[in-house]
Amino acid sequence: MKSFSIEEIAVLVNGEQIGNCNDQINAPEQIENAIKGNITFIGSSKYVGLWEKSNASLALVYEGIPILPGEGKAFIKVKNPDLAMAVLLDAFEPEPPFFETDIHPTAVIDKTVKLGKGCKVGANSYIGRNVVLGDNVTIYPNVSVFDDCTIGNETVIWSGTVIRERSKIGSHCIFHSNVSIGSDGFGYRPSEDGRGLVKIKHIGNVVIGNGVEVGSNSCIDRGKFSSTILGDGCKIDNLVQIGHNSVLGKCCIMAGNSGLAGSVTLGDGVIIGGSASIKDHVTIHSGAKVGAGSGVIADVQAGKSVVGYPACDSREKMKQWVALRKLGRN
Structure with missing residues (x-):
């Protein structure tokens, strides 16, 4: 078990220690569930009331909140509790699953594959023809990487992920369990006799930049005849669909x-x-935000926030909702 002194944590997060406590800190925890030896977080004033009943030894606290830790406890005041929390969670992160051998004997790796230094390939994984893996790529059990793919340095691919042929993956990416990269896009047209559907084949690929993270069970379809592209630093949650030939900028x-x-x-x-x-062939320009549950059917200007279905400017939509509520009261 990892543990740190309060002084060590203050240095780690570049914060100011307030109060005295000699407890070793062995884990982070939510404020209402924390026990002696735990560190918790007070990022806004709404959590101040919970601190009096908390058994935590230490809290990271936003420096703008006027609160004292109390006897036998301590605070570390920071400018940005969320970023300080990220640093702290890195410090407490457990070791990853253990590889007894770097290349498991049940993995199937084509003789044409080029493995970089320090690569790990788990049990029952499949690596197809002409695949190139950079240095320190980690592939957990039951992953399939098909022909002619390239994967950059330090990328981590969790179990169940399938990377279809000709995909190009950057460095320092993370693909969580059961990600699908490079499947056919969804394309059909009515047949000439009107009695069936004709499948539109997709012969492009997927290109993913550096530092991209994709959550479990998300799907990124290949392009119809060019590429579906995710720029550097994109972060994709679980259960997300990215259609063929979509292009995402950075971050x-x-x-x-x-x-x-x-x-x-x-x-x-x-x-x-x-x-x-988001409707097909729509452009959402840099810095724009789309609210949860919204349906975007037209281009969105840079920096704009849109909400609703169909989505429109968030301030205009709020006015519409207020007007509708007033109508309902009449």
Whole structure:
């Protein structure tokens, strides 16, 4: 078990210690569940009332909250509790699952595969022809990487993930369990006789930049005849659908159950709320935000926030909702 003194944590998060406590800190915990030896977090004044009943030894506290720790406890005041928490969780992170051998004997690796230094491949994984793995790539059990894929240095791929042929993956990416990358896009047209559907084949690929993280059970479809692209630093939640030929700029965020239809373009730093849906061939420009549950059917200007179904400017939509509420009272 990892543990730290309060002084060590103060240095780690670059904070100011308030109060005295000699307890070793062995785990972070929610304020209402914390016990002696735990550190918790007070990021806003709404949690101040919970501190009096908390058994935590230590709390990271936003420096703007006028509160004292009390006898036998301590605070570390910080400018940004969320970022300080991220540093602290890194420090307390447990060791990853153990590999007894770097390349498990049940893994099937084609003779043409190029493995970088320090790669790990778990049990029952499959690596196809002409795949190139960079240095220190970690592939957990039951992963499939098909022909002609490239995967950059330090990328981690969790169990159940399938990376289809010709995909190009950057460095320092994380794909959580059961991610699907490079499946066919959804494309059908009525047959000439009107009695069936003709499948539109997708022969492109997926290109993913550096530092991208994709949550469990999310799907990123290949392009029809070019690439579906995710820029550096994008963060994709669980159960997200990204349609064929969509292009995401740098550092976009998509929350759970949201989806992009085909050929959607997101600029840099776009944020898509949970369960939001984006119509095909729509462009959402850099810095825009789409509220949870919204349906976007037209382009969104840079920096704008839109909500609702169909989505429109958030301030305008709020006025509409207020007017509707007033009508309901009459």
